Amino acid sequence: MTYLTKLSAAALSELLVSKQVSAVEATRAHLDHIAAVDTDLHAFLHVAADAALNTAAAIDARRVAGESLHPLAGVPIAIKDVLATQDMPTTAGSKILEGWVPPYDATVVARLRAAGLIPLGKTNMDEFAMGSSTEHSAYGVTRNPWDRDRIPGGSGGGSAAAVASFQAPLALGSDTGGSIRQPAAVTGSVGVKPTYGGVSRYGAIALASSLDQVGPVSRTVYDAALLHDVIGGHDPLDSTSLTDSWPSMAAAAQAGLKDGALKGVRVGVIKELSGDGFQAGVTQRFTETLALLVAAGAEITEVSAPNFEYAVAAYYLILPAEASSNLARFDSVRFGIRVNPASGSLTSEHVMSATREAGFGAEVKRRIILGTYALSAGYYDAYYGSAQKVRTLIQRDFAAAFSQVDVLVSPSAPTTAFKFGEKLADPMAMYINDVTTIPANLAGVPGMSIPIGLAPEDGLPVGLQIMAPAKADARLYTVGAAIEQLLEARWGHTMLSQAPALTPTEMFASEEGAV
Amino acid sequence: MSEITAEQVAHLAYLARIDLSPLEITDLTHDLGQIVDSIAKVSEVATADTPATSHPMPLTNVFREDVVVPSLTVEQALSGAPDRAGDKFRVPAILDEE
Numbered sequence: 175m176t177y178l179t180k181l182s183a184a185a186l187s188e189l190l191v192s193k194q195v196s197a198v199e200a201t202r203a204h205l206d207h208i209a210a211v212d213t214d215l216h217a218f219l220h221v222a223a224d225a226a227l228n229t230a231a232a233i234d235a236r237r238v239a240g241e242s243l244h245p246l247a248g249v250p251i252a253i254k255d256v257l258a259t260q261d262m263p264t265t266a267g268s269k270i271l272e273g274w275v276p277p278y279d280a281t282v283v284a285r286l287r288a289a290g291l292i293p294l295g296k297t298n299m300d301e302f303a304m305g306s307s308t309e310h311s312a313y314g315v316t317r318n319p320w321d322r323d324r325i326p327g328g329s330g331g332g333s334a335a336a337v338a339s340f341q342a343p344l345a346l347g348s349d350t351g352g353s354i355r356q357p358a359a360v361t362g363s364v365g366v367k368p369t370y371g372g373v374s375r376y377g378a379i380a381l382a383s384s385l386d387q388v389g390p391v392s393r394t395v396y397d398a399a400l401l402h403d404v405i406g407g408h409d410p411l412d413s414t415s416l417t418d419s420w421p422s423m424a425a426a427a428q429a430g431l432k433d434g435a436l437k438g439v440r441v442g443v444i445k446e447l448s449g450d451g452f453q454a455g456v457t458q459r460f461t462e463t464l465a466l467l468v469a470a471g472a473e474i475t476e477v478s479a480p481n482f483e484y485a486v487a488a489y490y491l492i493l494p495a496e497a498s499s500n501l502a503r504f505d506s507v508r509f510g511i512r513v514n515p516a517s518g519s520l521t522s523e524h525v526m527s528a529t530r531e532a533g534f535g536a537e538v539k540r541r542i543i544l545g546t547y548a549l550s551a552g553y554y555d556a557y558y559g560s561a562q563k564v565r566t567l568i569q570r571d572f573a574a575a576f577s578q579v580d581v582l583v584s585p586s587a588p589t590t591a592f593k594f595g596e597k598l599a600d601p602m603a604m605y606i607n608d609v610t611t612i613p614a615n616l617a618g619v620p621g622m623s624i625p626i627g628l629a630p631e632d633g634l635p636v637g638l639q640i641m642a643p644a645k646a647d648a649r650l651y652t653v654g655a656a657i658e659q660l661l662e663a664r665w666g667h668t669m670l671s672q673a674p675a676l677t678p679t680e681m682f683a684s685e686e687g688a689v
Numbered sequence: 690m691s692e693i694t695a696e697q698v699a700h701l702a703y704l705a706r707i708d709l710s711p712l713e714i715t716d717l718t719h720d721l722g723q724i725v726d727s728i729a730k731v732s733e734v735a736t737a738d739t740p741a742t743s744h745p746m747p748l749t750n751v752f753r754e755d756v757v758v759p760s761l762t763v764e765q766a767l768s769g770a771p772d773r774a775g776d777k778f779r780v781p782a783i784l785d786e787e
Contacts, residue, residue: 539717
């Protein structure tokens with residue numbers, strides 16, 4: 175029997191359902207592993223050990239009593255700190271919300287509690303999800319389990335590192351410009367940005383409301399699908415939530431495991447998301463994966479999306495504009511910290527300005543000022559107005575592409591994980607890193623990242639991004655599961671089994687929690 | 690196209706209600722100039738006949754029934770407030786007496 179922490183959520187669920195393992199045992203194994211490795215990795219900002227064990231004990235009691243439970247009941251999960259949790263602090267990685275415990279749960283959190291999953295704690299992130307490296311967290315960086323000197327991606331570096339280092343089989347993330355998919359790519363894990371409106375955002379601290387989407391983080395495509403089924407679907411508390419009924423993503427993932435699942439699937443390779451600026455090993459693994467798809471019967475076509483070239487520019491106008499408005503709620507009145515100015519009168523205006531000076535980090539200030547500029551009189555048409563037009567052009571590019579193909583693919587990120595500090599001094603270098611993931615957010619289409627190997631030059635994970643038309647999330651799971659199965663068959667192992675072993679202390683700790 | 694000045698950044702910071710130190714204003718003036726130069730390219734393709742998109746999914750007039758539903762209690766609503774007075778948020782003076 176392998177360690178409980180090494181199991182997928184689906185495999186752990188089988189042991190829980192058949193009562194071979196209790197939810198308390200599963201939870202304790204993960205808590206022990208967190209205690210052993212997370213002082214170093216720092217994926218979690220808060221670990222709710224006692225609450226998790228109590229929740230697990232309650233699930234065990236219900237299961238023993240013969241109650242009919244969701245298959246994932248008793249499976250531990252980590253929650254990105256951008257999501258409101260009424261029993262855990264929720265800071266979005268910012269000092270301005272230090273210690274804030276919301277009086278309500280985000281809908282996705284309420285749904286996973288209702289399904290009996292066990293919240294382990296809250297994961298680290300770039301402050302208010304602004305960043306691609308988790309270096310902009312006010313509470314310190316998260317380390318990449320593959321190389322402790324490198325970034326785990328961002329903004330959801332904590333959730334990705336938590337699943338990649340076996341501290342949790344599942345996590346929740348949020349993706350505004352790639353914050354689920356890029357961390358998945360650089361940590362060798364799986365992440366999905368659902369269709370805009372497919373998953374409720376009620377209780378997700380807003381960054382850019384026309385772009386934000388909550389989604390699953392996991393080690394396997396099937397696990398992501400299981401979690402998507404738990405959190406997805408209409409929520410009357412979110413007015414942007416789609417009222418559609420959705421097919422089972424888990425069933426879609428299983429369909430991808432059947433023989434011939436990729437036969438005749440039309441796969442479009444986006445010309446503009448390749449070539450210059452892409453690391454050699456990333457391009458190599460991507461090209462090899464395309465060959466694998468062809469061998470499996472898929473039809474590969476090159477498609478052009480000429481306006482993707484303007485996506486990063488449009489994004490860094492739209493996002494700061496929306497963020498500058500959303501973050502106006504941090505006014506030192508209803509929640510968060512209050513800081514009085516060192517001098518001058520104590521008016522609301524002065525207190526608010528002093529609070530925001532002390533509470534926001536450098537990147538948040540940069541984007542709020544940029545957004546305020548983009549929206550100001552005299553510049554609005556040239557910047558924000560033009561960016562909204564680019565958004566139309568990018569949507570048209572997607573529509574044209576999807577008239578020819580079923581899914582689009584690209585590398586999930588131009589490079590493997592970069593080193594801490596490498597892009598901190600140059601904001602544009604950090605922003606350009608999101609070139610592959612941003613178009614999906616601008617158009618609202620779903621995207622997934624799955625691991626496709628290690629770059630030969632640095633031995634670090636490379637991700638494949640798969641995108642589908644809006645509302646065709648199920649297609650991602652079918653194609654993603656099929657590719658994952660092909661790759662694992664060729665490798666003879668999973669991607670994350672190749673991650674460097676953590677310290678001997680952690681091996682001992684996880685043995686204690688094993689059955 | 691962009692010539693961001695320190696005075697402009699200081700004014701934007703005032704509009705955004707964020708106090709900035711002189712060093713932060715210097716840094717932001719530099720950063721903003723660089724960022725704006727890079728993103729100004731949006732106007733190259735944004736022609737007059739291209740409609741603007743504000744939202745990825747067209748949704749209009751999302752209403753609910755006008756009925757009272759359970760919401761936060763006063764204690765819950767005040768639980769995160771930095772200061773309170775009885776059942777209300779306590780705020781600093783609105784008007785400057787200077």
